[in-house]
Amino acid sequence: MTSAPPDDDPFAFLRAKTKARVALGRCGDGLPTTRLLEFQRDHARARDAVHAALDVPVLSAELVATGLPVPIIVQSLAPDRATFLQRPDLGRRLEESSSAKLEKGDYDVSLVLADGLSATAAQKQGAALCALIGKSLSFRCAPPVIACGARVALGDEIAARLGAHLVIVLIGERPGLSSTQSLGAYITFAPKPGVTWDAERNCVSNIGPEGLPLAEAARRIVAMTALAFGIGATGTMLKEDDALAMLEGPGNSSPIDGHRDLQG
Amino acid sequence: MPYSSTIAGTRYTFPDLRTLLACASPPRAGDRLAGLAAETAEERVAARMALADLPLKIFLEEPLIPYEQDEVTRLIMDTHDAAAFAPVASMSVGAFRDYLLSDAATTESLRDLAPGLTPEMAAAVSKLMRNQDLIAVAKKISVVTRFRTTIGLPGRLSVRLQPNHPTDDLGGIGASILDGLLYGCGDACIGINPATDSAARVMALLQSIEDLRLRFSIPIQSCVLSHVTTTLDVIAKGAPVDLVFQSIAGSEAANRAFGVDLALLDEAHAAVQNLGRGPDGANLMYFETGQGAALSAEAHHGVDQQTMEARAYAVARRYHPLLVNTVVGFIGPEYLYDGKEIIRAGLEDHFCGKLLGLPMGVDVCYTNHAEADQDDMDNLLTLLGVAGCTYIMGVPGADDIMLGYQSTSYHDALYIRSVLGLKPAPEFEDWLTAMGIMDAAARIRPVTGETQKLLAALP
Numbered sequence: 001m002t003s004a005p006p007d008d009d010p011f012a013f014l015r016a017k018t019k020a021r022v023a024l025g026r027c028g029d030g031l032p033t034t035r036l037l038e039f040q041r042d043h044a045r046a047r048d049a050v051h052a053a054l055d056v057p058v059l060s061a062e063l064v065a066t067g068l069p070v071p072i073i074v075q076s077l078a079p080d081r082a083t084f085l086q087r088p089d090l091g092r093r094l095e096e097s098s099s100a101k102l103e104k105g106d107y108d109v110s111l112v113l114a115d116g117l118s119a120t121a122a123q124k125q126g127a128a129l130c131a132l133i134g135k136s137l138s139f140r141c142a143p144p145v146i147a148c149g150a151r152v153a154l155g156d157e158i159a160a161r162l163g164a165h166l167v168i169v170l171i172g173e174r175p176g177l178s179s180t181q182s183l184g185a186y187i188t189f190a191p192k193p194g195v196t197w198d199a200e201r202n203c204v205s206n207i208g209p210e211g212l213p214l215a216e217a218a219r220r221i222v223a224m225t226a227l228a229f230g231i232g233a234t235g236t237m238l239k240e241d242d243a244l245a246m247l248e249g250p251g252n253s254s255p256i257d258g259h260r261d262l263q264g
Numbered sequence: 265m266p267y268s269s270t271i272a273g274t275r276y277t278f279p280d281l282r283t284l285l286a287c288a289s290p291p292r293a294g295d296r297l298a299g300l301a302a303e304t305a306e307e308r309v310a311a312r313m314a315l316a317d318l319p320l321k322i323f324l325e326e327p328l329i330p331y332e333q334d335e336v337t338r339l340i341m342d343t344h345d346a347a348a349f350a351p352v353a354s355m356s357v358g359a360f361r362d363y364l365l366s367d368a369a370t371t372e373s374l375r376d377l378a379p380g381l382t383p384e385m386a387a388a389v390s391k392l393m394r395n396q397d398l399i400a401v402a403k404k405i406s407v408v409t410r411f412r413t414t415i416g417l418p419g420r421l422s423v424r425l426q427p428n429h430p431t432d433d434l435g436g437i438g439a440s441i442l443d444g445l446l447y448g449c450g451d452a453c454i455g456i457n458p459a460t461d462s463a464a465r466v467m468a469l470l471q472s473i474e475d476l477r478l479r480f481s482i483p484i485q486s487c488v489l490s491h492v493t494t495t496l497d498v499i500a501k502g503a504p505v506d507l508v509f510q511s512i513a514g515s516e517a518a519n520r521a522f523g524v525d526l527a528l529l530d531e532a533h534a535a536v537q538n539l540g541r542g543p544d545g546a547n548l549m550y551f552e553t554g555q556g557a558a559l560s561a562e563a564h565h566g567v568d569q570q571t572m573e574a575r576a577y578a579v580a581r582r583y584h585p586l587l588v589n590t591v592v593g594f595i596g597p598e599y600l601y602d603g604k605e606i607i608r609a610g611l612e613d614h615f616c617g618k619l620l621g622l623p624m625g626v627d628v629c630y631t632n633h634a635e636a637d638q639d640d641m642d643n644l645l646t647l648l649g650v651a652g653c654t655y656i657m658g659v660p661g662a663d664d665i666m667l668g669y670q671s672t673s674y675h676d677a678l679y680i681r682s683v684l685g686l687k688p689a690p691e692f693e694d695w696l697t698a699m700g701i702m703d704a705a706a707r708i709r710p711v712t713g714e715t716q717k718l719l720a721a722l723p
Contacts, residue, residue, distance in 0.1 A: 010711045010719070014443055017722065018429060018436030021661020021673075022443040029678035031661075039638070039661065043670070046632035085597045085633055086293045117633050175632050176668040 019178065042177040049120035049172070049180035051081055054148055059113070059123060066131035069143040071113075074098035074158065076149035084149045091151035093193075094158070102161035108139035109225065110164035114150035118172030121181045125208055129170055129183060132218035137225065139166075152184075152201070156191035166228055167191050168221060170207075179210035185221050189234040200235035202228075223247040265326075269314040276310035282328050284318075285384075286568035287311035288391040290608050294556045294569040294599035301568075316358030316392055321349075323384040329565045335516045335526055340382050340578045349380030360385070361392045364401045364619075374405050378621035383514070383574035386616040390570070395608065398615040399651040405618040407654065409547040409586045411485040411506060413451050413689035415654060416623050421686040422655035423677045424587070424625065425450035428666035432459045434472050438722045440660050441476070446701055446715055447674035448681075448708050449658035451692035452587055452625065453507060453550065455487040459666055466490050467503040474504040476721060480699075483691040485542075485586070487550050492524055492532045499535050507550045507586060508536045514575030517563035526579070533583050547586035547623075553577070554591040555609050556599030569599060570609065574616040581622055587655065588617055589625035592644075594669055596631050603640030606630060610644050614653055625655035629671040638662070638670070645672055649680040656680070678708060 011023030024035045031039070056073055063071050075095045078084035084091050094102075111133060113126040130144055142162045147154055152169050159167035166189045173182040185204040188196060202224050207217040220240060227243040228234045267284045268277040278284040286300035288311035295301040302308035324344065327337045346353075351373070352360055363369055390398060408416040415422050427440030437456060444450055454473050458466055466488045473486040485506040488495075492510040499505050510529065511522050519525055529549075536548045558564040558572040567575075573590065580588045590613035593606040600606045610626050617624035628644045630636035645656065662673035680686065687693055687706050696702035700712045711719075 010716070011443060011446070014439040014719075014722070017439035018433070018660075018665075020427070020429065020436065020440050020659075020665050021663050022439050024661055024675070026675060026678070029675060029682050031675055035661070039663070042663075043632070043637065050633045086601055087297060088598050089297070174668065176665075177632070177663050177670070178665065 039177070045180050046175035046177055049118040049175040052119040052123070053081070054115045054119045054123060054146065056146055056148065059126060059146055062127035063113075063130060063144055066127055066134075068130060068134050071144040071146045072101050073146050074101060074148070076147065076151070076154055078149040088151050091149055092153040094154065094161070099161060102145075102158060104161065104163040105142060106140065107142040107162055107164040108166060108229070109137060110142045110145065110155070110159040110162050110167045112145045112147050112150075112155045112158055112167060112169045114147040114154065114169055114171040116150060116152070116171035116184070117174040118180060118182070120175075121172035121183045121208060122170070124181050125183050125214060126170060129207065129214050129218060132214055133168065133221055136218060136222045139225070139229070152186045152198075153193075153196065155186070156188065156196050157193040159188075159191045160193050165190060166225060166234075168225065173205065179208065182206050182208040182211055185217065187221065187224050187228060187234050189228045189232065202234045202238055202240065219247070220244065267314045267318070269310045271306055271310050271313070274306070276307055276314070278311060278314060281322065281326050282567050284311055284315055285328070285388060285391065285571050288315045289568045289570055290391070292555075292569065292599070292605045292609065293597060293601040294559050297598055298559055298564065298569070300566065312392055315388060316356060316361075318357050318388075320355050320357055320360050320385055321353055323382050323388065328384060328567050328571065329515060333516075334565075336514060336519070336575055336579060339526065339582060340575070343582070344382060345379035347380070348377055351377065352380070357388050358392060360389050361397070364389065365397060369401070369404065371404055371406050374619070375621070378619065381620060383578050383616065383620060384571060386619045387571040387574040390612050390615055393615070395611050395647065398611040399647060402615045402618045402651040405652070407618060407621060407623045409623045411542045411546045411548070411586050412483045413485070413691045415452055415586065415689055417690070418652075419686060420689055421649060421653065421681055421684075422452035422689050423449040423658040424452040424589070424655055425454045426457070426657050426659045426664065426671065427454065428457050428659075428664050430459055430666045432465050432469060434468065435722065437469065438472065441473070442719055442722060443660055444658050444674050445482070445718065446708075446711070447658070447678060448688055448696055448702055449674050449677050450484050451689040452655035453485045453487050455489055455509070455550070457489045457667055461490050461494050463494055463497045463501065466494055467498050467501065470498070470503045470505060479721060480718060481695070483695050489550075489552070492528060496532055496535055499539065504541070505536060505539060506541055507548060508532045509550045509552070511552045511557070512576050512579045513553065513557040513561065513563070514572040514579070515558055515563050515565060518558040518561045518572070519579070521561035521563060526582070529579070529583065547584050549583040549585040550587045551580045551585050552589055552591055553580070553613070554595050555613065556595040559599065560595065570612055573613055574620070577617050577620045577622055581620055585623065587625055588622045589627050589655070590614070590617070591627040591629065593630040593634060593636060594627065597634045600634070602635035603630075603637070603643070606634065606636055607640060607644045607647065611647060611651065614648060614651055623654045626653055627657045627671055629657070629669055631669045641670070641672065645676055645680055646683070649684045649686065681706070
């Protein structure tokens with residue numbers, strides 16, 4: 001970037017108190033050029049993340065390189081990004097030829113890596129997070145699934161097709177100005193396509209470089225998965241704190257960010 | 265009863281009033297998602313032609329959502345003022361548009377008409393209006409409300425200072441508040457969206473603003489935008505609550521999804537009245553709305569999203585609120601796809617709210633997955649300033665780091681006041697002048713010794 005703010009900025013100390021864009025200075029009523037361009041840079045990054053497409057071959061190769069089985073690639077009924085953004089209902093249903101790829105087996109868990117609202121997040125963190133979760137799960141796991149044009153509830157149909165009792169959907173969260181790479185993890189026991197409510201899921205949100213580290217996220221996801229099989233439910237019945245306590249004594253505070261919309 | 269019109273030999277039929285209104289509505293994603301939108305551009309105009317010929321009073325005779333099923337419908341019907349409606353009772357929807365634009369519709373006559381109008385009438389006529397019409401009529405309407413400041417006076421534009429922080433950190437919120445005050449923002453209210461709904465945290469936030477207000481004698485009102493049940497809880501615990509906040513929508517079922525009904529809002533209104541913190545006759549409620557809320561709660565009853573939004577205003581006006589705002593672009597592109605749809609919706613909501621007698625503000629905003637950017641927000645902000653919008657949001661650098669969306673900034677507030685010659689609320693203007701923040705020409709001054717004292721208040 002170009003110039004830094006002037007040293008004599010009397011507001012500068014406000015910036016130490018918050019990440020909000022305080023003490024920006026002004027030129028007349030407007031923003032100084034540096035601040036204007038910083039905002040445009042951050043918005044551009046978020047926009048690019050929303051509109052990026054998953055590079056599926058690269059992501060598949062990364063998953064295989066971690067030791068996971070070859071992933072199954074599926075697509076929702078949303079044929080393009082513009083439709084995906086306007087028709088969340090289409091992002092929750094599988095396109096026909098994708099359904100055919102999902103053979104029923106005898107599985108406990110299906111792990112789904114989905115683009116959601118940030119393919120960038122799935123691309124950059126997905127394989128590593130899948131590997132961490134896959135390594136720690138002591139359940140019969142279906143081959144991982146990469147889902148394009150996907151909302152959270154697409155996982156319900158994927159799990160139902162595979163015959164899995166529980167689905168973990170790792171999905172790109174709506175990018176913010178300060179973070180484009182956050183993944184959300186949604187855990188659903190006994191998912192039923194078109195029937196399961198968002199309140200029947202558990203969520204670990206803001207996973208990524210600006211939020212929860214991958215290893216800690218994986219620990220929480222695995223703990224909640226284990227407890228979900230213990231109590232036969234996810235959602236409001238399952239408290240994350242209980243899951244962590246079961247795993248290894250008292251856990252950290254809840255990472256669930258109630259103000260970030262479900263991607264569903 | 266079916267409605268129809270014919271264009272160039274093609275006869276378009278609409279089976280009921282809901283369908284007719286939905287097809288007449290300007291294009292938007294939420295109506296397409298709900299399967300309610302007109303299928304062609306010509307069908308849309310055909311619906312408008314049929315709508316223009318309907319008598320305005322049909323909305324009193326044919327409720328869009330059955331009276332027996334929905335308390336918002338009952339509220340609309342039971343509180344309708346037939347005497348106020350009389351001057352327009354014989355008009356068609358089209359003639360009503362002509363009347364609103366005419367010189368016969370004055371500030372005074374529109375004020376007297378408001379209790380005679382239902383949300384459906386406002387929504388219907390708006391569907392026949394261009395953006396220019398929505399601006400021109402809204403500009404004639406004056407809705408003035410009061411607490412410690414007087415909001416909505418001609419030539420004034422107020423700002424809700426929105427200093428949100430992802431962990432409700434008092435120092436972080438304080439930094440955003442002081443920054444905003446030094447830009448002349450905060451005269452609508454200082455309103456914090458809390459990161460958690462914890463009563464203890466809400467009380468701490470309210471107390472910190474109360475301390476600042478008393479220390480510097482600032483004519484402001486505060487609000488923590490927690491759920492109404494939390495606010496009732498903190499009122500019972502003695503917190504300094506100026507305003508009761510709640511998100512509301514246009515059907516009983518949609519309000520239930522927000523965890524409220526009219527009885528609960530009545531209770532909250534009574535509780536805040538009993539506190540007596542405002543002057544006599546003060547307006548004590550703050551409501552937020554937004555197109556798409558009812559559809560996202562699957563509680564729209566087959567009614568288009570703009571009409572559902574207008575119905576929320578019937579809920580709001582029951583409580584004579586200090587502030588109402590439509591959070592127009594927050595909901596996302598599945599309801600309002602792009603800048604054009606957001607701009608149109610913002611102007612519609614502002615117009616309908618004002619016509620129904622509400623102090624309408626607009627959260628001029630967008631999310632990162634909408635096809636919109638700051639240029640679109642500049643357009644909407646400018647149009648709303650011309651239309652006489654009551655207040656806008658002031659968020660540091662337009663970036664709400666808690667809610668993860670972009671609104672208008674402190675700088676935007678300076679811009680719109682400057683280009684249109686608008687001032688803050690008079691009490692707040694006096695304080696800004698006394699503090700040396702604003703000069704006699706209503707320009708924000710560089711920081712002085714006096715303002716440094718304010719900065720020293722940061723926790």
